[in-house]
Amino acid sequence: xxxxxxxxxxxxxxxxxxxxxxxxxxxxxxxxxxxxxxxxxxxxxxxxxxxxxxxxxxxxxxxxxxxxxxxxxxxxxxxxxxxxxxxxxxxxxxxxxxxxxxxxxxxxxxxxxxxxxxxxxxxxxxxxxxxxxxxxxxxxxxxxxxxxxxxxxxxxxxxxxxxxxxxxxxxxxxxxxxx
Amino acid sequence: xxxxxxxxxxxxxxxxxxxxxxxxxxxxxxxxxxxxxxxxxxxxxxxxxxxxxxxxxxxxxxxxxxxxxxxxxxxxxxxxxxxxxxxxxxxxxxxxxxxxxxxxxxxxxxxxxxxxxxxxxxxxxxxxxxxxxxxxxxxxxxxxxxxxxxxxxxxxxxxxxxxxxxxxxxxxxxxxxxxxxxxxxxxxxxxxxxxxxxxxxxxxxxxxxxxxxxxxxxxxxxxxxxxxxxxxxxxxxxxxxxxxxxxxxxxxxxxxxxxxxxxxxxxxxxxxxxxxxxxxxxxxxxxxxxxxxxxxxxxxxxxxxxxxxxxxxxxxxxxxxxxxxxxxxxxxxxxxxxxxxxxxxxxxxxxxxxxxxxxxxxxxxxxxxxxxxxxxxxxxxxxxxxxxxxxxxxxxxxxxxxxxxxxxxxxxxxxxxxxxxxxxxxxxxxxxxxxxxxxxxxxxxxxxxxxxxxxxxxxxxxxxxxxxxxxxxxxxxxxxxxxxxxxxxxxxxxxxxxxxxxxxxxxxxxxxxxxxxxxxxxxxxxxxxxxxxxxxxxxxxxxxxxxxxxxxxxxxxxxxxxxxxxxxxxxxxxxxxxxxxxxxxxxxxxxxxxxxxxxxxxxxxxxxxxxxxxxxxxxxxx
Numbered sequence: 007x008x009x010x011x012x013x014x015x016x017x018x019x020x021x022x023x024x025x026x027x028x029x030x031x032x033x034x035x036x037x038x039x040x041x042x043x044x045x046x047x048x049x050x051x052x053x054x055x056x057x058x059x060x061x062x063x064x065x066x067x068x069x070x071x072x073x074x075x076x077x078x079x080x081x082x083x084x085x086x087x088x089x090x091x092x093x094x095x096x097x098x099x100x101x102x103x104x105x106x107x108x109x110x111x112x113x114x115x116x117x118x119x120x121x122x123x124x125x126x127x128x129x130x131x132x133x134x135x136x137x138x139x140x141x142x143x144x145x146x147x148x149x150x151x152x153x154x155x156x157x158x159x160x161x162x163x164x165x166x167x168x169x170x171x172x173x174x175x176x177x178x179x180x181x182x183x184x185x
Numbered sequence: 186x187x188x189x190x191x192x193x194x195x196x197x198x199x200x201x202x203x204x205x206x207x208x209x210x211x212x213x214x215x216x217x218x219x220x221x222x223x224x225x226x227x228x229x230x231x232x233x234x235x236x237x238x239x240x241x242x243x244x245x246x247x248x249x250x251x252x253x254x255x256x257x258x259x260x261x262x263x264x265x266x267x268x269x270x271x272x273x274x275x276x277x278x279x280x281x282x283x284x285x286x287x288x289x290x291x292x293x294x295x296x297x298x299x300x301x302x303x304x305x306x307x308x309x310x311x312x313x314x315x316x317x318x319x320x321x322x323x324x325x326x327x328x329x330x331x332x333x334x335x336x337x338x339x340x341x342x343x344x345x346x347x348x349x350x351x352x353x354x355x356x357x358x359x360x361x362x363x364x365x366x367x368x369x370x371x372x373x374x375x376x377x378x379x380x381x382x383x384x385x386x387x388x389x390x391x392x393x394x395x396x397x398x399x400x401x402x403x404x405x406x407x408x409x410x411x412x413x414x415x416x417x418x419x420x421x422x423x424x425x426x427x428x429x430x431x432x433x434x435x436x437x438x439x440x441x442x443x444x445x446x447x448x449x450x451x452x453x454x455x456x457x458x459x460x461x462x463x464x465x466x467x468x469x470x471x472x473x474x475x476x477x478x479x480x481x482x483x484x485x486x487x488x489x490x491x492x493x494x495x496x497x498x499x500x501x502x503x504x505x506x507x508x509x510x511x512x513x514x515x516x517x518x519x520x521x522x523x524x525x526x527x528x529x530x531x532x533x534x535x536x537x538x539x540x541x542x543x544x545x546x547x548x549x550x551x552x553x554x555x556x557x558x559x560x561x562x563x564x565x566x567x568x569x570x571x572x573x574x575x576x577x578x579x580x581x582x583x584x585x586x587x588x589x590x591x592x593x594x595x596x597x598x599x600x601x602x603x604x605x606x607x608x609x610x611x612x613x614x615x616x617x618x619x620x621x622x623x624x625x626x627x628x629x630x631x632x633x634x635x636x637x638x639x640x641x642x643x644x645x646x647x648x649x650x651x652x653x654x655x656x657x658x659x660x661x662x663x664x665x666x667x668x669x670x671x672x673x674x675x676x677x678x679x680x681x682x683x684x685x686x687x688x689x690x691x692x693x694x695x696x697x698x699x700x701x702x703x704x705x706x707x708x709x710x711x712x713x714x715x716x717x718x719x720x721x722x723x724x725x726x727x728x729x730x731x732x733x734x735x736x737x738x739x740x741x742x743x744x745x746x747x748x749x750x751x752x753x754x755x756x757x758x759x760x761x762x763x764x765x766x767x768x769x770x771x772x773x774x775x776x777x778x779x780x781x782x783x784x785x786x787x788x789x790x791x792x793x794x795x796x797x798x799x800x801x802x803x804x805x806x807x
Contacts, residue, residue: 019793038410040793042575046604046665050337050366050565053726055778059789061664065606072601180508 015087016070026084026147028074037071077139078169081146081162090155093163101160108167111135115175124182128175135172142168204336206366206566207327208374208558211316211340211354213271213396213423214525216240217552218323219559220331221568226378226559228552229330237551238323241268242315244307251322260454263289263446265305269425270319272397273312274357275349277301277690289446300692313353313692317360324363337364339562341554343398344370345418345581347627348639348669349690355668356692362715366565368666371395372402373411373576374557375523378548381406387518388414390507392536392544393554394499395524397423401503403510403517409573415509415600416581417502422495424460424526430491431456431483435471439479448475463488464528489531496535503539509600520544525551578603580663587624587633596661599629603663610676611657617649623659623671638689639669644682647675657682713767720770724762727774731755731781734788742787754780 017024020036042048044063049056073079082092111131118128146161207220207229215237219228228236235253243255243266250258259266267290273281281292281301291304302309320340328334342354351368358365372391381389386407393400400418404411432452435441441448455471462469463485472480507514522544526532536544548556564572579600585593586609596607611621621644628636647655656676663669673682686693731751739748758773765773 014793038407038412038575038577041577042410042573043792045575045577047367047565047575051567051726053730053778054723054774055727055785056730059785061604061662062606063789063793064665065604065662068602068605069607072605176508180505183504 016074016083019070024084026081026150033074037067040067077143078166081165084150085155085159090159092159104164111171115171115178118178128179132175135168139165139168203568204566205331205333206336206562207338208555208562209320209323209338209340210555210558211319212240213269213398214240215551216319216323217555218327219555220327221559221563226556228555229327231326240270240319241266242318244305246306249318251318260450263450267303267315269397270312270315274316274353275690289449298696299690313356314360316357320357320361320363324361336566337366339367339369339558340365341369341371341374341558343420344372344400344402344416345420347582347637351667352691366562369558369561370578371554372400372523373413373578374554375521376404376411377560378553378557379521381519388512388516389519389521390517390540391521391523393523394526394532395423397425399423399499401506403506410575410577412577413579415506416579417506419502422498426495427460427492428453428456431460431488434491438481451475459483464530492531496532500535500539514540522546523550523553580667582627583629584661584669585626587626591633593626593631593633593636597663603667604665606660606662608658608660611659612653613655614652616652619647619649620645640689641687642671643685644673646683648678648680716767720767721762724758724770724774727777728759731777743784750780751784
């Protein structure tokens with residue numbers, strides 16, 4: 007069953023303004039507030055219909071939370087609810103300079119597997135990646151606020167590139183620390 | 186009630202009547218049942234004052250023995266005595282073959298079922314039935330001790346249990362005739378038992394090393410909400426492995442060869458005794474009574490050397506869980522120890538060193554999980570309507586589907602908060618195609634063959650269309666117990682698919698039905714009586730919910746014809762309450778549900794707004 011509540015967008019659901027810069031504390035608080043009322047644990051003694059609905063609502067709240075909490079997913083979602091057509095995951099960027107930088111970063115991450123000071127080198131890459139992520143987020147906001155959706159999509163795409171390298175780096179750091 | 190009375194969660198129709206509920210820790214080695222009495226959770230002992238029930242079941246052809254009596258028969262009749270059955274839950278034929286050197290039993294495979302059964306003098310039994318026998322005994326103990334039948338139970342499972350293992354546990358509860366409120370993750374239960382929500386908000390780690398499983402969970406506590414951030418572990422690593430490591434050492438030292446089932450059992454029992462002695466003493470004497478008798482002493486340091494690799498493996502899982510949660514180990518405010526195997530001194534030392542703080546072990550590590558489950562069961566039964574406690578859990582292992590070339594495409598990532606749903610759209614690739622098949626797997630690896638197969642879903646009954654025209658929306662739903670289900674719909678026509686589920690390692694609904702019938706003496710009457718009773722309870726719930734809702738805002742949210750339509754169906758249901766059969770009642774309930782769908786949707790919309798608005802007022806107050 008599709009109810010009006012379930013068709014609200016994620017920002018509305020949490021009572022937040024539909025913008026990129028959201029306060030993570032408010033987001034978390036809103037998620038917990040909704041779960042406190044709608045989690046299936048609150049409906050154990052209820053009718054089967056109510057049980058099903060509570061699972062639906064709680065699922066929707068969790069999915070909304072996952073989406074808004076992650077900057078890349080949030081940027082894509084913002085574009086989506088504003089009617090922009092997003093290219094699928096395999097799309098790439100035409101910015102060759104950016105691509106070269108990504109290749110270089112990826113290689114630097116891989117190179118950390120060999121040689122001395124692996125952890126220290128990986129931390130230096132991490133600082134760079136964090137800085138890059140912040141710059142790209144700013145770029146996204148400027149373009150999105152200016153209604154230049156095509157350019158905002160490009161920024162969102164680049165954010166995703168940086169996030170993937172960050173994940174690769176996380177995995178590597180985990181392996182380095184493990185004994 | 187419920188969505189219809191959102192501001193009063195857990196309220197029951199008779200608020201002052203206490204509902205009997207229990208928490209059950211269905212453990213690898215031992216099981217327990219606990220309940221809240223006079224506001225305090227306690228483990229319920231048997232008539233001889235023992236809380237622990239050994240998770241051992243003996244079938245001799247005439248009767249089923251569970252617990253201490255069964256355990257005493259382990260050495261003399263190993264083939265008909267089943268221990269550590271938890272390790273077999275949700276496992277298939279291939280898995281049990283790998284256990285062949287650990288478990289002495291003969292497994293029987295049948296064409297009709299994917300579930301292996303153990304051959305005993307009393308017949309062939311699946312892990313679900315064997316676990317069900319343990320549950321029955323615990324439920325009887327609770328009913329006797331509390332003075333009435335249980336309204337429902339919470340059963341704990343390792344956080345790292347996959348879907349098949351959870352389904353099997355749920356099926357065992359069904360087999361035992363229990364109303365399962367919730368499957369609760371053991372580490373979360375332990376955190377609840379420690380009452381950590383009372384004193385502090387912060388991050389805690391729960392390290393749970395049981396007989397056969399290891400779990401690590403990272404939780405954030407905030408005003409009564411236990412939010413699991415990440416969980417990890419190994420569903421086949423535990424104290425039993427320490428026994429086996431020591432057992433191998435014994436075999437090597439004693440030079441045993443030709444080890445039969447009886448000797449193997451003796452060695453393991455001797456190893457376990459020595460392990461337990463070494464938790465308090467510096468050395469232990471091992472003696473094996475056999476055709477070739479053998480005796481030796483082992484020191485704590487030597488034992489520590491044998492098990493150190495096992496403990497190290499657990500710390501690696503801790504590190505991964507911390508990483509998944511995105512926090513440093515320095516941020517952890519408390520470390521809670523759970524499970525009998527955390528009594529081993531080396532475990533306490535290594536875990537303490539790893540987190541840089543002394544772990545909490547004030548509560549009996551054997552009891553702590555059952556106590557937490559009892560507290561949750563009490564709340565879910567509706568006995569504490571004022572409680573703010575809420576447990577928010579996560580999916581322990583990623584869910585994916587098989588795609589071209591045997592690759593796994595992740596649908597829901599591990600450590601996603603549950604319940605959760607994801608939808609995916611497919612299209613047809615042949616003209617007139619009316620069916621498709623989806624293979625769902627669980628695990629983190631790229632290749633389907635490296636993941637755990639959960640089930641194959643055959644979706645049928647789509648309207649035939651030209652290739653590529655159909656839009657098939659498949660929804661994967663994980664509920665609050667961590668159990669997955671699949672629904673599918675062709676969206677251009679709105680036709681829902683018929684779904685046939687073929688579980689890879691589980692019992693089908695028909696098998697469970699057969700099992701239930703076989704287990705009851707007056708099978709048909711009993712089952713029908715039970716089903717009628719269930720529908721009557723459900724019908725009363727529906728009537729109560731509808732009445733309460735209509736009273737509150739029926740006139741505000743409904744026009745006259747909508748109101749009349751609901752009232753009509755409502756009175757039809759009321760009339761059928763005493764006279765209708767189970768099937769008829771089911772239909773009547775369905776009609777009420779259908780006629781009130783729009784109304785419920787309007788109320789949901791209002792309630793979500795109210796939930797947020799209500800809080801904003803609170804914040805102003807603070």
